[in-house]
Amino acid sequence: xxxxxxxxxxxxxxxxxxxxxxxxxxxxxxxxxxxxxxxxxxxxxxxxxxxxxxxxxxxxxxxxxxxxxxxxxxxxxxxxxxxxxxxxxxxxxxxxxxxxxxxxxxxxxxxxxxxxxxxxxxxxxxxxxxxxxxxxxxxxxxxxxxxxxxxxxxxxxxxxxxxxxxxxxxxxxxxxxxxxxxxxxxxxxxxxxxxxxxxxxxxxxxxxxxxxxxxxxxxxxxxxxxxxxxxxxxxxxxxxxxxxxxxxxxxxxxxxxxxxxxxxxxxxxxxxx
Amino acid sequence: xxxxxxxxxxxxxxxxxxxxxxxxxxxxxxxxxxxxxxxxxxxxxxxxxxxxxxxxxxxxxxxxxxxxxxxxxxxxxxxxxxxxxxxxxxxxxxxxxxxxxxxxxxxxxxxxxxxxxxxxxxxxxxxxxxxxxxxxxxxxxxxxxxxxxxxxxxxxxxxxxxxxxxxxxxxxxxxxxxxxxxxxxxxxxxxxxxxxxxxxxxxxxxxxxxxxxxxxxxxxxxxxxxxxxxxxxxxxxxxxxxxxxxxxxxxxxxxxxxxxxxxxxxxxxxxxxxxxxxxxxxxxxxxxxxxxxxxxxxxxxxxxxxxxxxx
Numbered sequence: 001x002x003x004x005x006x007x008x009x010x011x012x013x014x015x016x017x018x019x020x021x022x023x024x025x026x027x028x029x030x031x032x033x034x035x036x037x038x039x040x041x042x043x044x045x046x047x048x049x050x051x052x053x054x055x056x057x058x059x060x061x062x063x064x065x066x067x068x069x070x071x072x073x074x075x076x077x078x079x080x081x082x083x084x085x086x087x088x089x090x091x092x093x094x095x096x097x098x099x100x101x102x103x104x105x106x107x108x109x110x111x112x113x114x115x116x117x118x119x120x121x122x123x124x125x126x127x128x129x130x131x132x133x134x135x136x137x138x139x140x141x142x143x144x145x146x147x148x149x150x151x152x153x154x155x156x157x158x159x160x161x162x163x164x165x166x167x168x169x170x171x172x173x174x175x176x177x178x179x180x181x182x183x184x185x186x187x188x189x190x191x192x193x194x195x196x197x198x199x200x201x202x203x204x205x206x207x208x209x210x211x212x213x214x215x216x217x218x219x220x221x222x223x224x225x226x227x228x229x230x231x232x233x234x235x236x237x238x239x240x241x242x243x244x245x246x247x248x249x250x251x252x253x254x255x256x257x258x259x260x261x262x263x264x265x266x267x268x269x270x271x272x273x
Numbered sequence: 274x275x276x277x278x279x280x281x282x283x284x285x286x287x288x289x290x291x292x293x294x295x296x297x298x299x300x301x302x303x304x305x306x307x308x309x310x311x312x313x314x315x316x317x318x319x320x321x322x323x324x325x326x327x328x329x330x331x332x333x334x335x336x337x338x339x340x341x342x343x344x345x346x347x348x349x350x351x352x353x354x355x356x357x358x359x360x361x362x363x364x365x366x367x368x369x370x371x372x373x374x375x376x377x378x379x380x381x382x383x384x385x386x387x388x389x390x391x392x393x394x395x396x397x398x399x400x401x402x403x404x405x406x407x408x409x410x411x412x413x414x415x416x417x418x419x420x421x422x423x424x425x426x427x428x429x430x431x432x433x434x435x436x437x438x439x440x441x442x443x444x445x446x447x448x449x450x451x452x453x454x455x456x457x458x459x460x461x462x463x464x465x466x467x468x469x470x471x472x473x474x475x476x477x478x479x480x481x482x483x484x485x486x487x488x489x490x491x492x493x494x495x496x497x498x499x500x501x502x503x504x505x506x507x508x509x510x511x512x513x514x515x516x517x518x519x520x521x522x523x524x525x526x527x528x529x530x531x532x533x534x535x536x537x538x539x540x541x542x543x544x545x546x547x548x549x550x551x552x553x554x555x556x557x558x559x560x561x562x563x564x565x566x567x568x569x570x571x572x573x574x575x576x577x578x579x580x581x582x583x584x
Contacts, residue, residue: 007337007338007339007351007428010350010351010428011339011347011350011351013350014350014351014378014379014425015346015347015349015350016346016349016350017346021379024379025377028373028376028377029377032362032373035365035369036362036364036365039364039365040364105358105360106356106357106358106359106360107360107361107362109326109354109356109360110354110356110360110421110422111377112325112326113324113325113326113349113352113354114349114374114377114378115346115349115350115378116377
């Protein structure tokens with residue numbers, strides 16, 4: 001290879017920009033993030049194993065309390081949707097820490113000195129995360145199937161069932177991305193996520209119906225977006241109303257994305273390296 | 274000669290810390306500029322400004338005439354950057370890392386694979402090419418990092434302390450590779466804390482301290498600023514010192530005890546005069562040599578502190 005000396009020529013052929021190039025750049029970064037997740041099975045197993053474990057424990061211990069007159073299968077039908085969304089939400093911590101390590105290792109700086117779309121680093125992170133979430137949804141649903149969970153509402157609804165939590169959690173991933181950009185250490189990312197994740201996942205209509213909560217938290221339980229996603233998923237899998245909840249979940253996703261992508265992108269651009 | 278990199282009055286503050294306080298420098302096309310300075314002098318901040326990672330508060334800089342602030346996208350198509358930490362993916366193989374960057378630089382899958390093989394060969398990583406980077410030694414990682422920054426051959430290559438933490442053998446190996454890149458006509462902007470490294474690789478050296486350029490020139494220019502060549506003699510018996518001092522009177526100031534040094538403006542002529550006079554009084558020397566000041570001496574003379582001190 002001889003050195004091309006014409007700077008203008010190089011700029012013309014290599015410079016970033018344009019819609020197709022941007023899509024291409026994001027796709028390659030996404031592919032890299034997915035590949036790294038796959039190479040590191042601890043990530044997938046850890047973040048999928050935890051909700052599966054909880055799901056099994058809860059089924060064993062609470063089934064008779066929550067659905068006294070029903071079978072384990074009835075409880076599984078009730079529980080699997082929530083376990084799914086819960087597991088996905090917890091795995092956004094991985095999205096945050098992975099980004100944090102990329103920022104610290106100098107990988108993000110390297111990517112930022114390449115002639116690629118400015119949006120590729122963060123968008124690739126969210127989309128790579130979405131790919132991992134999809135793998136997790138499928139895993140958790142398969143285990144759910146083993147304890148008695150069944151799709152009873154047609155193919156299209158089943159498909160929406162699988163995609164809705166991925167979409168919502170991807171929107172929520174912007175919170176993790178924002179915290180990672182601001183974080184001083186990997187542990188901070190994890191610690192900062194907890195106050196978001198715990199109330200969202202546990203104070204929702206999931207393990208227990210709304211009436212099972214003390215009155216003062218019932219307000220939060222009913223506006224909690226996780227309640228909307230869980231109820232939408234229940235409707236989509238078992239029958240019953242879901243359109244209203246699907247719309248709520250989509251609105252929440254849009255709102256989370258709008259607010260936290262703005263914060264994250266602003267913090268990212270302000271970073272000093 | 275074309276100027277490839279130019280900076281004028283670059284300033285950058287982080288809160289109250291004034292990291293850059295007006296950096297001026299220029300690098301002719303095809304040459305190697307060594308930026309020498311201790312930790313915290315502003316070397317990395319300068320690189321970050323020139324590679325569009327940071328926006329300077331004041332001043333301007335250009336790469337091949339493209340303004341780093343107003344035309345950052347154009348600048349990025351012309352540069353390659355190897356940062357202070359080897360930024361490669363540990364869970365990927367060396368080849369996969371290079372293919373990834375090739376793909377990001379819009380090579381097709383086949384082209385990217387071909388280019389990766391070429392680079393693995395060039396950087397002596399062919400055998401290790403299919404191993405994951407986490408199994409690599411520090412030296413191999415740095416070589417891969419360097420390879421990754423020239424996947425698309427740049428006009429200007431920025432190397433931020435490329436050999437920090439490497440053992441002497443790996444350092445020498447990396448130097449050879451930098452020299453090979455220079456011979457291909459790539460302009461190189463190199464920061465280092467190692468005086469030996471700047472001496473070895475750079476055509477011109479800029480010494481920076483506390484965010485400003487405090488000296489500039491070739492390695493020889495800088496050494497001459499401290500004083501030229503001197504003659505160093507080591508006595509076999511320290512008791513002969515006063516006798517020797519007397520014999521050498523008139524040749525210039527003599528400093529040191531045990532090992533005596535004196536300026537040798539006439540080089541070898543001065544040296545042979547010293548040998549003749551010492552011989553005449555029958556004193557035995559353990560060693561005698563002509564020395565040029567090291568860049569360490571230069572740094573100390575310019576700043577009043579050594580390269581190791583950050584204050």
